[in-house]
Amino acid sequence: MELCGTAASSVRAVFMVLQLGLTHIMAHQQQIGVEGKEVILNCKRHDKDVIWKYKYDAVSPATIIQLSTGKVFKGRTPMSDRSEINQNSKHLKVSNLRISDAGTYICECGSDSNSISLHVVKLTISSNGHFLPDDDLELTLMHNSHNPQPRFSITLFNSHNSIVTPDILQNEAPQKYVLKLKQLKTTDSGTWMCNMHSDSPSISQNISFNVKVLGFENTHLERMYAAADSTVTLSWHLNFQKIGWKKFFTGQLNWTQSKAVTLLDFNATADGQLRETKKSSQTLFEIPEMQRDSTVKVKLPKIQLRHSGEYTCQLLYNRRYIQSKTELVVMQVSANPPGPLPKGAEMTLLCRVSSSIPSNIHLLWERVNGTQTDIKKSKQSETEVEVKVTAAGMWNCHLMEDNNMKLSLNYTVEEAPVWISYTVIGVIIGAGVLMFVLVCLGIMFGMSWQRRRQRAKRMARARQHLLEKKTCQCQHRMNK
Numbered sequence: 001m002e003l004c005g006t007a008a009s010s011v012r013a014v015f016m017v018l019q020l021g022l023t024h025i026m027a028h029q030q031q032i033g034v035e036g037k038e039v040i041l042n043c044k045r046h047d048k049d050v051i052w053k054y055k056y057d058a059v060s061p062a063t064i065i066q067l068s069t070g071k072v073f074k075g076r077t078p079m080s081d082r083s084e085i086n087q088n089s090k091h092l093k094v095s096n097l098r099i100s101d102a103g104t105y106i107c108e109c110g111s112d113s114n115s116i117s118l119h120v121v122k123l124t125i126s127s128n129g130h131f132l133p134d135d136d137l138e139l140t141l142m143h144n145s146h147n148p149q150p151r152f153s154i155t156l157f158n159s160h161n162s163i164v165t166p167d168i169l170q171n172e173a174p175q176k177y178v179l180k181l182k183q184l185k186t187t188d189s190g191t192w193m194c195n196m197h198s199d200s201p202s203i204s205q206n207i208s209f210n211v212k213v214l215g216f217e218n219t220h221l222e223r224m225y226a227a228a229d230s231t232v233t234l235s236w237h238l239n240f241q242k243i244g245w246k247k248f249f250t251g252q253l254n255w256t257q258s259k260a261v262t263l264l265d266f267n268a269t270a271d272g273q274l275r276e277t278k279k280s281s282q283t284l285f286e287i288p289e290m291q292r293d294s295t296v297k298v299k300l301p302k303i304q305l306r307h308s309g310e311y312t313c314q315l316l317y318n319r320r321y322i323q324s325k326t327e328l329v330v331m332q333v334s335a336n337p338p339g340p341l342p343k344g345a346e347m348t349l350l351c352r353v354s355s356s357i358p359s360n361i362h363l364l365w366e367r368v369n370g371t372q373t374d375i376k377k378s379k380q381s382e383t384e385v386e387v388k389v390t391a392a393g394m395w396n397c398h399l400m401e402d403n404n405m406k407l408s409l410n411y412t413v414e415e416a417p418v419w420i421s422y423t424v425i426g427v428i429i430g431a432g433v434l435m436f437v438l439v440c441l442g443i444m445f446g447m448s449w450q451r452r453r454q455r456a457k458r459m460a461r462a463r464q465h466l467l468e469k470k471t472c473q474c475q476h477r478m479n480k
Helices: 002-027 418-479
Strands: 028-034 039-041 050-055 062-068 071-074 083-085 092-094 103-109 112-125 137-144 153-157 167-172 176-181 190-198 203-213 222-227 232-237 249-256 260-268 274-279 295-300 309-317 320-336 347-353 361-367 375-377 384-389 393-401 404-413
Touching: 028 039, 028 203, 039 112, 050 083, 062 083, 112 203, 137 190, 153 176, 222 232, 222 404, 232 320, 249 295, 260 295, 320 393, 320 404, 347 361, 347 393, 347 404, 361 384, 375 384, 384 393
Parallel strands: 028 112, 222 320
Antiparallel strands: 039 092, 050 062, 050 103, 062 071, 083 092, 103 112, 112 137, 137 176, 153 190, 167 176, 190 203, 232 295, 249 260, 249 309, 260 274, 309 320, 320 347, 347 384, 361 375, 361 393, 393 404
């Protein structure tokens, strides 16, 4: 019986030890805070009187804040002035965390207590989270906690909640981690997430941060085709309002044909609005007033070939710039001679573009309801194509990119009325007769002028002869 009692007592003792150990393990929590932000530490007891203490390594615990009989007393720890206690839940809030705030936080309620190991991470983002396209994002994580130091595995999620794999520049675990992600895009703007995970002790914490990539909705070179005499508005949509960009930057809108011309200077104000600072006096263009939709525009009324060229919107931030280009190609059709086509006459239709075109683009004249013989295609990289027309009808000039039609202009050849044809014939005959008469008059005038010239020459010779004869007679008389 004594053996059984001793065994039972031993089992109860072991059970109590395990229970106390489990209670201690459950009472000790792990939590991560981020420098500059706030953290809330939970107290397991809700008694009236609570004392929060701070302990780092072997240093004796020091009072942070105390709630006693409804009154709050603050201690002399570094975080005391930044700490508040919730009188209902007894939770502790520490604001504006510092990396040196890491350590053990103890909530004491009478003889009961629970402790929390607070690990503080200092998250540093290159360029303060503000980038231009193709910039590299560098992320530095400095970690501080009491022993044992956890070793974290870090997983990075972009703004689309997709896992990205950065380059690891430095891994001085457990104190410092440096990650680098190359060539950001404007679509990377948004809230990113950094997950820090440790198996021993068991910690998993998400830390969010913002990435803002200033740019355009379209950054690639865009080629735009427009018909002569049409009205075109070119626009560039900026993303700075969408991503909450508050940094100052400047911008320019340039037009380049034979030389570069600045059409507009602008900047972004602190409240996220565009403001025009200088506008060109070029009468070829209309620059609309800046709107609140983050768009830069230029309007070209009744465009002509001279409006063609390269239009570039450029943004400058932190001594670096990005730009978005739009190449405007103007297409025009004309006839020589213009006007109705007389019967039996010939007209030349000309289709041309204002600038050189890539090899996969060509011009094509095509007669509506015509045959294969009524098709004329430009040669590779030719900027114009012409076709000879001897009959009335409608012709279309297509601008083709590979097998896709980008622009089409039509020209209707009208047949001249019969009386116009007779008039034209009469004019031609009359012009021929007039030309014949003029030629005859010219010949007669030339012959008459030739005769007068010969007569003048004979008279001049006769006068010379008489003068010589008279001189000889005078000399003869003097000799006598």
